[in-house]
Amino acid sequence: AQTVTQSQPEMSVQEAETVTLSCTYDTSESDYYLFWYKQPPSRQMILVIRQEAYKQQNATENRFSVNFQKAAKSFSLKISDSQLGDAAMYFCAYSESGGGADGLTFGKGTHLIIQP
């Protein structure tokens, strides 16, 4: 079974600074998808960014970017120019087929605190 590990239960960063959230995963598959979801206090899960394993180029979405290291099975999220609205739980997730068949496997999350 696939597992996703987020080793940082909580991270804190000053507003406008850069922070990196870590994620590692375990799989024997070669084709899969990785996601970062944000869960603010409202509890709704919001997609931040996704990465296809077959793409070597790291995904970016405005201030959010990933460092995907396939051989190391590592998928970290970098948030640049942190804003107060970035404060939330962040979940790393894995899917073999982009979420279509079996859903997602989630890590336990990292609580991100933004210090003004």
Add this chain to the structure above:
Amino acid sequence: DGGITQSPKYLFRKEGQNVTLSCEQNLNHDAMYWYRQDPGQGLRLIYYSQIVNDFQKGDIAEGYSVSREKKESFPLTVTSAQKNPTAFYLCASSIRAGSSGNTIYFGEGSWLTVV
């Protein structure tokens, strides 16, 4: 607006009761999912459905049941057999099952508390 609607937002269940959480989507998505979230935990998959009239057990299906009679609806029943049902429940959907590149989108969730 297109989206996933869950109701009720808050639900209280007495011991021994069955309760049903509603999930409706107007995104024309084929696949739908139910996840459970406990405090300090990630999400765990309860059930998923790839097509109308078909559904599969996820990692923690015991004590739960679902139906998929319509494409847009995927209700979850928490039965009395579920011994620890207090949790936050999230419904989700994706455009197509078994197709690469699909992203899963979530509803706003429902809180269930046993009283």
